[in-house]
Amino acid sequence: MINLNVKLEPLTQEAFAPFGDVIEIEGAKHFPINCGTIERYHDLANLDIDTDNGGRAIVSIMSCNETRELPYQVKVVERHPFGSQAFFPLDSVPMIVFVAPAGDAPKPEDFRGFITNGRQGVNYRAGVWHMPLISDRKGQCYLIVDRAGPGHNCEELHFSDHVITLSN
Amino acid sequence: MINLNVKLEPLTQEAFAPFGDVIEIEGAKHFPINCGTIERYHDLANLDIDTDNGGRAIVSIMSCNETRELPYQVKVVERHPFGSQAFFPLDSVPMIVFVAPAGDAPKPEDFRGFITNGRQGVNYRAGVWHMPLISDRKGQCYLIVDRAGPGHNCEELHFSDHVITLSN
Numbered sequence A, B: 001m002i003n004l005n006v007k008l009e010p011l012t013q014e015a016f017a018p019f020g021d022v023i024e025i026e027g028a029k030h031f032p033i034n035c036g037t038i039e040r041y042h043d044l045a046n047l048d049i050d051t052d053n054g055g056r057a058i059v060s061i062m063s064c065n066e067t068r069e070l071p072y073q074v075k076v077v078e079r080h081p082f083g084s085q086a087f088f089p090l091d092s093v094p095m096i097v098f099v100a101p102a103g104d105a106p107k108p109e110d111f112r113g114f115i116t117n118g119r120q121g122v123n124y125r126a127g128v129w130h131m132p133l134i135s136d137r138k139g140q141c142y143l144i145v146d147r148a149g150p151g152h153n154c155e156e157l158h159f160s161d162h163v164i165t166l167s168n
Helices: none
Strands: A002-007 A020-023 A030-033 A038-041 A056-064 A072-074 A076-079 A085-089 A096-100 A112-115 A121-124 A141-148 A155-158 A162-167 B002-007 B020-023 B030-033 B038-041 B056-064 B072-074 B076-079 B085-089 B096-100 B112-115 B121-124 B141-148 B155-158 B162-167
Touching: A002 A112, A020 A085, B002 B112, B020 B085
Parallel strands: A002 A162, B002 B162
Antiparallel strands: A020 A121, A030 A038, A038 B056, A056 A141, A056 B038, A072 A162, A076 A155, A085 A121, A085 A141, A096 A112, B020 B121, B030 B038, B056 B141, B072 B162, B076 B155, B085 B121, B085 B141, B096 B112
16 A cells, blocks of 8 residues: 555645636625625636536535544545536535546546635536545535536546545 | 515525525435435525526625614615526525515515524525625625526616515
8 A cells, every 4th residue: 555645735726726616705706786785706616517418507515424534534536527516615614625637547646635714615627536525523514516417427436555644 | 655564584495485495404305425424415496597598507605795783674675587596604694585476566565584594595586586685794705606698687676665674
């Protein structure tokens, strides 16, 4: 077994650009609405819903059934070839993100680990490899915007030769 | 001027059915994913994006620029004829909702006022009249999923003959 230790980096739009969008108000296009009582930070994620092939955007909530602490060993990642997938925490909590660019055979060294600032969400581009959600609080919820439609839209990759450990 | 006092009701899916969807995990279809580590509460809002006419789903954030307390006087409502509009608070805070069914000339008496439990979002059906966001905290943020595309997709209605007051 090969050990690979990944130190989590603060999430920034620049660093995350190969993988998708950071959903946040900092640096976003914005304008006032409703007589200035509300500021709208507009169109923050490139949703790829594959509507030409019967895809549609859906809103879901995911809740963590288990508590996971750092350091954390990543055993599996997944990708959704037919659509993007956006996550936003429903409390102002940091989210841990472990990603590799779209492609058929990512190497463990292709992955990067990030931690959000609690006021950020992410939108994974179609096909981008990512670790399933983990949280240090059981019951932590996230709002999800992704694709429903025909086709098998989830593939997993198990790390059998590497022990990948994420840490602060 | 005619005074109309509206006492806010707790938001339930049943009461909100004429106006759209309550986005919440209670009572929702759900199933485990990622080896049971995550529970997915699936497809919680009927997004109406009008894709046939060039509409697309977008994700935005709205932030309240002002602090508004109850009792609160509603002076204006709006509707979006070409698409649904979903709101979810980015902290576990109650949201105040004031709505009337879709239609060209709602009367003040057609409106109902609700308050969420802090773990609920709402999705307004296309054309449903609703009050703009208010919050008792300046800077409170909400994630929005609505429609971008051609056409003028916002109409306002000002109450000139009524003083409508929302209260707990």
